[in-house]
Amino acid sequence: xxxxxxxxxxxxxSDQKPTIHFPAEHAERSAALPTVPNAIIECKDVNVYYNAFxxxxxxxxxxxxxxxTALIGPSGCGKSTLLRSLNRMNDLIDGARVEGSVTFQxxxxxxxxxxxxxxxxxxxxVFQKPNPFPKSIYDNIAYGPRVIGLKASNMDDxxxxxxxxxxxxxxxxxxLKQSAFGLSGGQQQRLCIAxxxxxxxxxxxxxxxxxxxxxxxxxxxxxxxYELREDYTIIIxxxxxxxxxxxxxxxxxxxxxxxxxxxxxxxxxxxxxxxKKIFESPADQRTEDYISGRFG
Amino acid sequence: MSTLTPxxxxxxxxxxxxxxxxxxxxxxGETFVRFLLRVAAILTIVxxxxxxxxxxxxxxxxxxxxxxxxxxxxxxWAPRFADASFGVLPLVTATAWTSGIALLVAIPLGLGAAxxxxxxxxxxxxxVLKPVLxxxxxxxxxxxGLFALQFVQATVFRGLFDLDTGAFSxxxxxxxxxxxxxxxxxxxxxxxxxxVPLSMxxxxxxxxxxxxxxxxxxxxxxxxxxxxxxxVLGVSRAVGETMIVAIAAGGQARIVTGPLEQGQTMTGxxxxxxxxxxxxxxxxxxxLFAVGLLLFLVTLLFNFISIRFVRRFREIY
Numbered sequence: 001x002x003x004x005x006x007x008x009x010x011x012x013x014s015d016q017k018p019t020i021h022f023p024a025e026h027a028e029r030s031a032a033l034p035t036v037p038n039a040i041i042e043c044k045d046v047n048v049y050y051n052a053f054x055x056x057x058x059x060x061x062x063x064x065x066x067x068x069t070a071l072i073g074p075s076g077c078g079k080s081t082l083l084r085s086l087n088r089m090n091d092l093i094d095g096a097r098v099e100g101s102v103t104f105q106x107x108x109x110x111x112x113x114x115x116x117x118x119x120x121x122x123x124x125x126v127f128q129k130p131n132p133f134p135k136s137i138y139d140n141i142a143y144g145p146r147v148i149g150l151k152a153s154n155m156d157d158x159x160x161x162x163x164x165x166x167x168x169x170x171x172x173x174x175x176l177k178q179s180a181f182g183l184s185g186g187q188q189q190r191l192c193i194a195x196x197x198x199x200x201x202x203x204x205x206x207x208x209x210x211x212x213x214x215x216x217x218x219x220x221x222x223x224x225x226y227e228l229r230e231d232y233t234i235i236i237x238x239x240x241x242x243x244x245x246x247x248x249x250x251x252x253x254x255x256x257x258x259x260x261x262x263x264x265x266x267x268x269x270x271x272x273x274x275x276k277k278i279f280e281s282p283a284d285q286r287t288e289d290y291i292s293g294r295f296g
Numbered sequence: 297m298s299t300l301t302p303x304x305x306x307x308x309x310x311x312x313x314x315x316x317x318x319x320x321x322x323x324x325g326e327t328f329v330r331f332l333l334r335v336a337a338i339l340t341i342v343x344x345x346x347x348x349x350x351x352x353x354x355x356x357x358x359x360x361x362x363x364x365x366x367x368x369x370x371x372x373w374a375p376r377f378a379d380a381s382f383g384v385l386p387l388v389t390a391t392a393w394t395s396g397i398a399l400l401v402a403i404p405l406g407l408g409a410a411x412x413x414x415x416x417x418x419x420x421x422x423x424v425l426k427p428v429l430x431x432x433x434x435x436x437x438x439x440x441g442l443f444a445l446q447f448v449q450a451t452v453f454r455g456l457f458d459l460d461t462g463a464f465s466x467x468x469x470x471x472x473x474x475x476x477x478x479x480x481x482x483x484x485x486x487x488x489x490x491x492v493p494l495s496m497x498x499x500x501x502x503x504x505x506x507x508x509x510x511x512x513x514x515x516x517x518x519x520x521x522x523x524x525x526x527x528v529l530g531v532s533r534a535v536g537e538t539m540i541v542a543i544a545a546g547g548q549a550r551i552v553t554g555p556l557e558q559g560q561t562m563t564g565x566x567x568x569x570x571x572x573x574x575x576x577x578x579x580x581x582x583x584l585f586a587v588g589l590l591l592f593l594v595t596l597l598f599n600f601i602s603i604r605f606v607r608r609f610r611e612i613y
Contacts, residue, residue, distance in 0.1 A: 087502070089498065089501065089502065092497070092498060092501060094418060094419055117501075117504055117505070117506050118504070120501060120502055120503070120504050121503070121504030124502055124503065124504075125498075125502035126502075127495060127498065127499065127502075129495060131493070131495040131496060131498065131499040132499075133496060133499065133500070133514055133518075133611070134496075134517070134518050134611035134612055134613040135517070135611055143500070143503065143505075143513065143514075144503035144504065144505075146513075147500075147503065147504065147505040147506075147509045147513065148503070148504045148505070179611075179612075181612070181613070192499070195499075195503065196502070196503065199503050199504055
C-alpha cells in the first residue's frame with residue numbers, strides 16, 4: 001500500500017494540477033487504514049478533476065463485498081464525486097476526468113476496452129433526489145431489464161420480485177399501471193432502489209438517498225439497505241452521521257482542504273475504518289471534531 | 297379590563313414610529329401595465345376573430361353559388377373559364393404532394409438534428425450549431441423558391457439526372473421546402489428535449505442503458521408534447537408555405553399523380569389569383585376566400601389531432 005510516498009506526490013504535481021500544501025501529519029494518515037477482506041471495488045490514488053479543478057485527491061479505498069460502506073464528511077469534500085467515479089457516472093459530466101485506478105473485481109473500470117455501460121449495469125446507482133421515469137410503476141422497473149436485454153422468462157415475476165425486495169410491493173401491487181409520479185417521495189426512492197435491483201447489479205451506490213425524505217421514510221430505506229446487504233455491496237454517501245453509524249459496516253471520513261495559493265478546495269480521505277472505530281475512537285483529530293459536531 | 301396598546305415598531309425599535317401594513321401610496325404604474333397587458337391579450341383574440349370573419353363572409357357568399365360537395369370533391373379547377381368549375385381537388389393534391397415531400401425530408405432531418413444537438417453534441421459545439429441552424433430559418437422563402445426552380449429543378453433534375461420533367465415539379469418545391477422547415481422542427485424539439493431533467497438521463501444510464509436507448513425510451517416520450525408541437529408547426533408551415541410553391545411547383549391546376557409533375561397548390565392559387573384583377577364581390581374574388589378557409593381548417597385539424605395525440609401518449613415529468 002502506498003503510504004508515506006504519496007505525501008510527496010501532492011506537492012510535486014505537474015503544471016496542470018493545482019499544488020496543494022498539506023500539513024505533515026497527512027503523511028501518516030493512511031498508515032492506519034485497515035485492509036478490507038474480500039474487497040470488490042478498490043481505488044488506488046484516485047484523483048478526480050473537473051477541467052483543471054481537482055475535486056478529489058489521492059484516494060486509496062477498498063470496499064468490502066456484501067458490506068455497507070458509508071462515505072461521510074462536510075460539503076465539498078468530494079465524497080459524491082468519488083462515488084460517481086466508481087461506476088463511471090462522471091463520464092456524463094463534461095470536463096470530468098479520473099486519474100488513478102478503480103478496479104471492480106480486479107478489473108480496471110477505466111481501461112480503454114471496458115464498456116462504461118457494462119460497468120453501470122454491474123454497479124448501479126440510486127440518486128439524491130428520487131428520479132423515477134415519467135412512466136408507470138411497472139415500466140419503471142421493467143425499463144432496466146428491457147434495455148440491457150435481460151432474458152426474463154416472465155417480466156411480471158421480475159417486477160414483483162424487485163418491488164418485493166424493495167419493500168414496496170404491498171403498497172403498489174394494485175396500481176402498477178399508474179404513473180410513478182403519483183407515489184410519495186419515500187416510495188419513489190424505494191422504487192428507484194427496486195429499479196436498480198431489477199437489473200441484478202453487484203454493487204449499489206447511493207448518493208445521499210434519504211436527504212429529501214422524512215425520518216419515517218428514511219428509516220424504511222435504512223431497513224431496506226440492511227436487508228439488501230445479504231446480496232449486494234452498498235456504498236452510501238450521507239450527510240447524516242447517525243445514518244452512517246446505524247447502517248454502515250465501515251465508514252470513510254473525508255474532508256475538504258483549501259489550496260493555499262488558489263483557494264480551491266479539494267477532497268481527501270482522512271480516515272477509514274470499521275464504523276464502530278470511527279465513531280467511538282477515531283484516530284484522527286479531524287474525524288473526532290466532525291463526529292462530535294465541532295466542525296462541518 | 298386593561299387597554300391593549302398596539303405593539304408597533306416603536307416598541308421593538310426605539311425611536312421609530314409604529315409601522316402600518318396598509319398600502320400608503322397608490323401604484324399607478326402597476327395598474328397601467330396591467331391594463332396594457334390585458335389590451336394586448338384581448339387584441340390578439342379580436343384580430344384572430346376578425347380574420348376568421350373576413351374569411352367566412354366571402355366564403356359563405358361563394359358557397360351560395362357553388363355547393364360544398366362540388367367544391368370539395370370536384371376534380372376540375374377552372375374558376376376563370378367561361379365554363380367555370382370549382383373542384384378544389386387539384387389544388388389539394390398539389391398541396392398534399394409538396395407538403396408530404398417536405399415533411400418526409402424535414403421530420404427525420406429535424407428530429408435527427410435535435411437529438412444530436414440535445415443528446416450527443418458537446419456544449420461548445422451546440423453553442424455554435426444551434427444559431428447556425430436558426431439562421432437557416434431566417435432565409436427569405438423567395439430565395440428558397442429560386443433555388444428550387446433554378447438549381448434543383450433545372451440544374452439537378454433536368455440537367456444532371458435528365459429526368460422526364462418540365463420547368464416545374466412538386467418534388468423540387470417539396471424538397472427545398474423540407475430543408476426550409478428543418479430548423480423549425482430541430483430547434484423546437486431540441487428545446488423540448490433539453491428541458492428533460494438530466495436526472496432522468498442519469499437514472500437511465502445508471503441502469504446500463506446506452507445513449508440511444510435513453511434518448512428513445514426516456515427523453516423522447518418525456519419531450520413528446522414539444523416534439524409534436526414542432527412537427528405540427530412544420531406541417532402548418534408546409535401547408536401554408538406560398539413563395540416556394542408559387543415559384544417552383546407550377547401554375548396549372550391539375551390533379552397531381554406523381555412527384556415529377558407540376559401542380560398548383562392552394563397557396564399558389566391564392567398568390568396568383570390575388571395578384572389578378574378580380575373585382576371585389578365577384579365569384580372569383582370569393583373563391584380566394586373559400587380556398588383560404590379550407591387552408592385554415594386543414595391547419596386547425598392538424599392542431600386538434602396533435603393535441604389529442606399528445607394527451608394520449610406523453611409522459612409528464
